Amino acid sequence: MKAPNLAVDIAGLKLKNPVMTASGTFGYGEEYSDYFDLNALGAVVVKGLSVGPRTGNPTPRIVETPSGMLNAIGLQNIGVKTFIDEKLPFLRRFDTKVIANFFGDSIEEYVECARMLSDAEGVHALEMNISCPNKQEGWIVFGTDPMTMDKVITAARKATGLPLIVKLSPNVKDIGQMAKIAESAGADAVSAINTITGMVIDVRKRAPVLANKTGGLSGPAIRPVAVRMVWEVCRAVKIPVVGMGGIMNAEDALQFLIAGAKAVAVGTANFITPSAACDVVEGLKLFLETEGVSDINEIIGTVRA
Amino acid sequence: MHRHFKAKVVDNNFAAEAFKLITLSPVSEALVPLPGQFYMLESGRSTDPLLKRPFSVFRFNEGSLQFLYRIRGRGTTSIAGFNKGDLINVVGPLGKAYPEPDGRFMAVTGGVGIASLYSLLERNRGNSVLFYGARNAAELLYREEAEKLSAKAFFTTDDGSAGEQGLVTDKLSEFIKNEGKSMPVYACGPHPMLRKVAAIAKQNNLKCYVSLEEHMACGIGACLGCVVKAKSSVGDYGYKRVCKEGPVFDADEVLW
Numbered sequence: 001m002k003a004p005n006l007a008v009d010i011a012g013l014k015l016k017n018p019v020m021t022a023s024g025t026f027g028y029g030e031e032y033s034d035y036f037d038l039n040a041l042g043a044v045v046v047k048g049l050s051v052g053p054r055t056g057n058p059t060p061r062i063v064e065t066p067s068g069m070l071n072a073i074g075l076q077n078i079g080v081k082t083f084i085d086e087k088l089p090f091l092r093r094f095d096t097k098v099i100a101n102f103f104g105d106s107i108e109e110y111v112e113c114a115r116m117l118s119d120a121e122g123v124h125a126l127e128m129n130i131s132c133p134n135k136q137e138g139w140i141v142f143g144t145d146p147m148t149m150d151k152v153i154t155a156a157r158k159a160t161g162l163p164l165i166v167k168l169s170p171n172v173k174d175i176g177q178m179a180k181i182a183e184s185a186g187a188d189a190v191s192a193i194n195t196i197t198g199m200v201i202d203v204r205k206r207a208p209v210l211a212n213k214t215g216g217l218s219g220p221a222i223r224p225v226a227v228r229m230v231w232e233v234c235r236a237v238k239i240p241v242v243g244m245g246g247i248m249n250a251e252d253a254l255q256f257l258i259a260g261a262k263a264v265a266v267g268t269a270n271f272i273t274p275s276a277a278c279d280v281v282e283g284l285k286l287f288l289e290t291e292g293v294s295d296i297n298e299i300i301g302t303v304r305a
Numbered sequence: 306m307h308r309h310f311k312a313k314v315v316d317n318n319f320a321a322e323a324f325k326l327i328t329l330s331p332v333s334e335a336l337v338p339l340p341g342q343f344y345m346l347e348s349g350r351s352t353d354p355l356l357k358r359p360f361s362v363f364r365f366n367e368g369s370l371q372f373l374y375r376i377r378g379r380g381t382t383s384i385a386g387f388n389k390g391d392l393i394n395v396v397g398p399l400g401k402a403y404p405e406p407d408g409r410f411m412a413v414t415g416g417v418g419i420a421s422l423y424s425l426l427e428r429n430r431g432n433s434v435l436f437y438g439a440r441n442a443a444e445l446l447y448r449e450e451a452e453k454l455s456a457k458a459f460f461t462t463d464d465g466s467a468g469e470q471g472l473v474t475d476k477l478s479e480f481i482k483n484e485g486k487s488m489p490v491y492a493c494g495p496h497p498m499l500r501k502v503a504a505i506a507k508q509n510n511l512k513c514y515v516s517l518e519e520h521m522a523c524g525i526g527a528c529l530g531c532v533v534k535a536k537s538s539v540g541d542y543g544y545k546r547v548c549k550e551g552p553v554f555d556a557d558e559v560l561w
């Protein structure tokens with residue numbers, strides 16, 4: 001039998017397979033190149049970037065939870081300029097797509113970030129993290145307030161000619177509704193889900209474990225919630241959806257694809273098994289072969305629901 | 306050769322109450338670790354506990370890796386349950402090693418910190434002056450072996466059940482005053498002890514290397530979860546990754 005086709009198309013972005021890395025769990029790619037050949041991936045999504053560098057939150061920043069973890073890294077990053085000068089040349093060596101995740105604490109910063117990244121050689125698409133608070137409007141999180149969300153996406157849309165993926169926050173009442181707002185504001189695709197806000201208390205200290213008090217929950221613990229939300233998003237919009245949340249192996253990834261996601265991202269699993277994303281690609285191939293399916297696109301969105 | 310491999314559990318026995326020594330034999334060729342480097346060990350078969358746990362390489366010989374660990378919470382309890390013959394996932398060696406000492410040096414450790422310094426003592430047999438503190442005699446693990454590897458050794462316990470009763474850092478101060486004025490200091494142990502060791506070294510103008518601990522998710526520099534506040538050339542401070550820029554730091558770099 002001919003090897004099955006794994007290639008997918010996300011708003012004009014051609015991926016050799018539907019597997020990406022989730023932002024913030026894969027550094028800038030370098031860290032993992034000791035463990036597997038990055039050429040195996042559909043895309044590398046890098047750690048969230050802001051215009052200037054950020055030092056991030058005080059420690060402790062992470063704590064393990066049942067089948068998951070909370071993180072409050074505080075978006076520590078090296079800034080767009082250093083990324084372009086020092087990290088991008090390394091990523092350009094690989095035949096995989098590079099997706100730059102970015103954020104800001106004002107609409108202007110999002111716009112500036114999107115512009116700078118769009119001009120850089122070797123960035124193939126942008127992923128916009130809107131789970132950040134807006135400094136100008138009382139620190140309301142962009143991605144949880146429909147009005148602010150619409151404004152910031154509209155502005156970023158004008159600032160870039162690259163495919164623009166908007167990463168949705170799960171900390172909202174109706175994620176399908178939020179996806180529609182992203183779609184009408186000009187997003188080429190949406191990705192979901194970002195982490196779910198959580199908290200762990202040290203009962204002896206009677207204080208939160210994380211210095212930031214709360215953090216974002218990720219890992220297998222959030223997978224059923226993520227699958228449900230991705231399914232809702234897929235029904236709400238026509239633009240492609242990238243699904244993520246607790247994917248540990250190919251079987252988990254298939255849940256998202258069957259729910260309607262055109263691609264998936266592997267996040268926390270990279271921490272446990274450095275080759276996790278690559279293993280998911282292999283696992284998908286094997287699944288198609290054993291099921292006798294010749295093209296991954298025949299699986300996408302086939303959920304009987 | 307890969308930094309991510311499967312290893313067979315050769316032994317996983319108690320070294321003292323609440324302390325175990327696990328011996329692993331990598332099933333494929335593995336890299337040779339240096340003193341101060343660490344490994345991430347699988348914490349069990351299921352997703353709970355989820356993350357691997359970091360452990361300093363205690364000893365390395367003829368292809369087998371040994372880790373000396375204290376059973377603390379869910380992860381180490383799960384690791385303590387591994388049986389002879391089990392295959393587990395391991396990532397390493399990781400992080401920066403201790404700089405090779407050039408002649409004599411002082412090694413300061415509290416509790417299970419000996420796990421990190423032991424191979425340094427072994428590699429530099431007869432060159433160390435050891436200061437080793439623990440809660441009690443039973444927790445002075447590998448005391449005799451460590452003593453034999455060192456030119457001189459001082460032991461302290463909280464309860465006086467072995468060595469002198471008192472703090473290992475007091476012993477260190479006393480020794481430096483009398484005869485340790487030109488030796489570098491290598492230290493691994495609880496954070497408050499390290500802070501004190503760093504201060505003593507600074508007062509006496511001695512080079513000092515400390516091995517730090519932080520909670521880790523990935524161990525390979527990707528998550529930024531394991532950082533410590535350090536001096537920075539830009540701004541007042543920056544965060545450095547214990548797993549990548551450390552775990553061994555020049556004590557001068559750290560903002561205590």
Ligand SMILES: Cc1cc2nc3c(=O)[nH]c(=O)nc-3n(C[C@H](O)[C@H](O)[C@H](O)COP(=O)(O)OP(=O)(O)OC[C@H]3O[C@@H](n4cnc5c(N)ncnc54)[C@H](O)[C@@H]3O)c2cc1C
Nearest residue numbers: 358359360361373374375377378379380381420518519520
């Ligand atoms: C580079 C490095 C090398 C290490 N080497 C050794 C070693 O050789 N032998 C050994 O016994 N231990 C070592 N540790 C510490 C060991 O990793 C932790 O004790 C272990 O991860 C605890 O896991 P747990 O699930 O059992 O405990 P948890 O349930 O996670 O925690 C139990 C207690 O330990 C604390 N704790 C958890 N993780 C850490 C950590 N990384 N640093 C400090 N405190 C922590 C928690 O706050 C809690 O109070 C090392 C840590 C690092 C970072």
Ligand SMILES: Cc1cc2nc3c(=O)[nH]c(=O)nc-3n(C[C@H](O)[C@H](O)[C@H](O)COP(=O)(O)O)c2cc1C
Nearest residue numbers: 022023024048071129193194218219245246267268
């Ligand atoms: C340590 C850590 C850092 C993260 N940093 C970012 C980030 O910078 N930008 C972003 O959009 N998402 C970030 N995320 C969210 C992930 O990309 C992903 O959406 C989420 O973790 C769910 O997937 P998972 O369960 O597979 O990890 C981070 C997640 C973790 C665990």
Ligand code: FES
Nearest residue numbers: 524526528529548
């Ligand atoms: S443990 Fe992930 S960066 Fe150090």
